[in-house]
Amino acid sequence: MLKTILTTTVDGFRAAFGRGRIETSPLERAVFLLAVGTVLLVSLFPFYWMVVTSFMPESAIYSLPPTLVPTEFTLDHYESVFSPETFPFVTYFKNSLIISLLTGGLSVLVATFGAYSFARLEYRGRGLFSRGVLLVYMFSGILLVVPLFQIVVWLGLVDKPSSLVITYLVQTLPVSLYMLGNYFRSVPPEIEEAAIMDGYSRIEVVFRITLPLSAPAIVAVFIYTFMIAWNEYLFASIFLRTQSNFTLPIGLDALSSGFHQVWGQIMAASLMTSIPIVVMFVYLEKYMVEGLTFGSVEG
Amino acid sequence: MATQTRTKTGLLSGDYTIEQKEAILGYLLVAPAVLLVGAVILYPVAYNVYLSFTQVPISPEQSPTWVGLRHYRTLLSSGAFWDALTNTIVFTFFSDTLATAGGLGAALLFNRRFRGRRIARGLMLLPYVAPLIAVAYIWQWLLDPLYGLVPYVLGDLLGLGIGQLDVLNNAGTALWAVVAFDAWRYFPFAFLMIIARLQAIPADMYEAAKIDGASRFAQFKDITLPELKYVLGTVFLLRWIWNFNKFADIWLLTRQVQTLPIYAYQTAFANYNQGQAAAIAMVLFLALMGFVLLYVTWILEW
Numbered sequence: 001m002l003k004t005i006l007t008t009t010v011d012g013f014r015a016a017f018g019r020g021r022i023e024t025s026p027l028e029r030a031v032f033l034l035a036v037g038t039v040l041l042v043s044l045f046p047f048y049w050m051v052v053t054s055f056m057p058e059s060a061i062y063s064l065p066p067t068l069v070p071t072e073f074t075l076d077h078y079e080s081v082f083s084p085e086t087f088p089f090v091t092y093f094k095n096s097l098i099i100s101l102l103t104g105g106l107s108v109l110v111a112t113f114g115a116y117s118f119a120r121l122e123y124r125g126r127g128l129f130s131r132g133v134l135l136v137y138m139f140s141g142i143l144l145v146v147p148l149f150q151i152v153v154w155l156g157l158v159d160k161p162s163s164l165v166i167t168y169l170v171q172t173l174p175v176s177l178y179m180l181g182n183y184f185r186s187v188p189p190e191i192e193e194a195a196i197m198d199g200y201s202r203i204e205v206v207f208r209i210t211l212p213l214s215a216p217a218i219v220a221v222f223i224y225t226f227m228i229a230w231n232e233y234l235f236a237s238i239f240l241r242t243q244s245n246f247t248l249p250i251g252l253d254a255l256s257s258g259f260h261q262v263w264g265q266i267m268a269a270s271l272m273t274s275i276p277i278v279v280m281f282v283y284l285e286k287y288m289v290e291g292l293t294f295g296s297v298e299g
Numbered sequence: 300m301a302t303q304t305r306t307k308t309g310l311l312s313g314d315y316t317i318e319q320k321e322a323i324l325g326y327l328l329v330a331p332a333v334l335l336v337g338a339v340i341l342y343p344v345a346y347n348v349y350l351s352f353t354q355v356p357i358s359p360e361q362s363p364t365w366v367g368l369r370h371y372r373t374l375l376s377s378g379a380f381w382d383a384l385t386n387t388i389v390f391t392f393f394s395d396t397l398a399t400a401g402g403l404g405a406a407l408l409f410n411r412r413f414r415g416r417r418i419a420r421g422l423m424l425l426p427y428v429a430p431l432i433a434v435a436y437i438w439q440w441l442l443d444p445l446y447g448l449v450p451y452v453l454g455d456l457l458g459l460g461i462g463q464l465d466v467l468n469n470a471g472t473a474l475w476a477v478v479a480f481d482a483w484r485y486f487p488f489a490f491l492m493i494i495a496r497l498q499a500i501p502a503d504m505y506e507a508a509k510i511d512g513a514s515r516f517a518q519f520k521d522i523t524l525p526e527l528k529y530v531l532g533t534v535f536l537l538r539w540i541w542n543f544n545k546f547a548d549i550w551l552l553t554r555q556v557q558t559l560p561i562y563a564y565q566t567a568f569a570n571y572n573q574g575q576a577a578a579i580a581m582v583l584f585l586a587l588m589g590f591v592l593l594y595v596t597w598i599l600e601w
Contacts, residue, residue: 032411035408036419039404039408043422043425046437046438047425049440061446064455066451113328113329113332117324117325121324122318122321123321126325133332136336138540140560141544142559143581143584144340144347146350146355147342147346147350147577148339150350150359150573166335169335174336177332202321231432232547233432234564238568249547252436263443267436270432270434273430274430278428285424
């Protein structure tokens, strides 16, 4: 992080004070760089602080004045995060992973079929369906909390991860359908038509041509859904009861209200929680602008 | 495509034209999505309307009893409700305005070319991408009254005299901490939307303005802002809708701020008055819809 800030600043300086723009004064360049630096500092400093705190010994964490650049490093916090007798971080992580992977996989399946239908097939009511699905996006989680809880209780699905998977799947469907539908429309229909002329059936065309061509969008939908499921707190907090079923957000929330002054462990757990998402984000960055701009379940 | 082509092979038996087959396939493929949305969103929303007129018993075996408008009357005469509504509007307005303004500022900065722009841009998106639970904890730690960095810097270094103030556990300051947190978390979203539009403004508009001797500021006022009007209006509206409904961001950072979603949650799952909570959610939804309609007609002029 720090290195990146430094190199960015150095690069910025090079760009500004090297060759190039004649029309900007040195003062203006300095102000510009200062502004970019400030934006990055505000965005990134909290993450730097998370990383640093997670490796700091207790004595350094709980001392004033705070140490901005630590001199001692320790893995103690990670050890206690990964030891089941201290707290079940690994269990929470596993639960979150299972729920998020399932949600992502199912979302890709249902949204691919639906979006292909919207994008390529002609039938009565198509416009109504595709617009109606987007309209559903207006209903917030809080409007669904009471009725869904009643339904889940009535169906006997309380404390079952499946109730969460279905909830997340459906809440992300509007955006997934929208993202994939847009992408399918960008695949030239002539390719598909040529294949149909060659005697392939519509289903074969979808599996052999359209889906392989749309791989990036499908991956983007998977990651978007995964991220939503990974983050979700509201429904997880009311559907899940036993600790062994907790996902990361509620598990960590329970931990922090149960203990005091365990910032080292909490920062270590936060970092571990962030890693899968950041890794996916690095991969997704290209598609991110298109997909995530459209927002998320509760943006 | 030839119409009326009869085929006897393929997906379904019987005589269908290609068009009919395509239509059947279309319905089949879209059915799972439509059924799921109907069962898990549309039906619950309708059910929520019904529940808001009933008293919901704690045991699931008994069915709800009709109480008409009682929950709504209770709400309108309760101080907690009006406080929560005020908090919701204050939180939404300020976090939305700050996030949109921050996004606009960042977009104007990043519209210029400089080395390392791509990586800087990716890094700037981190607050928006990182898991909520992680960033909420980082902020709690930064604002920790005893050893947190922010109180230390503000109090001891700058001598602002807030000293050991517990920002997140003080109802007066917690609201502003949550506003700052959400502005910080969501300004990258505004940035993404705005920069996309900014880069679509034709360069020759600026060239022409320069030839006419327009100052930088005049170019911004007469070209950039009018061109961005629509996207700024849309970003503000989207963020308004989402922030108005925000639950987890506030709840995980502090328990001292009561907005309508939190009020509904506590009514439903701490006091177990589910019918009342359904009514709160209804009022929240109607208030939001009212705002959206006004906004769309007056500001966006759709």
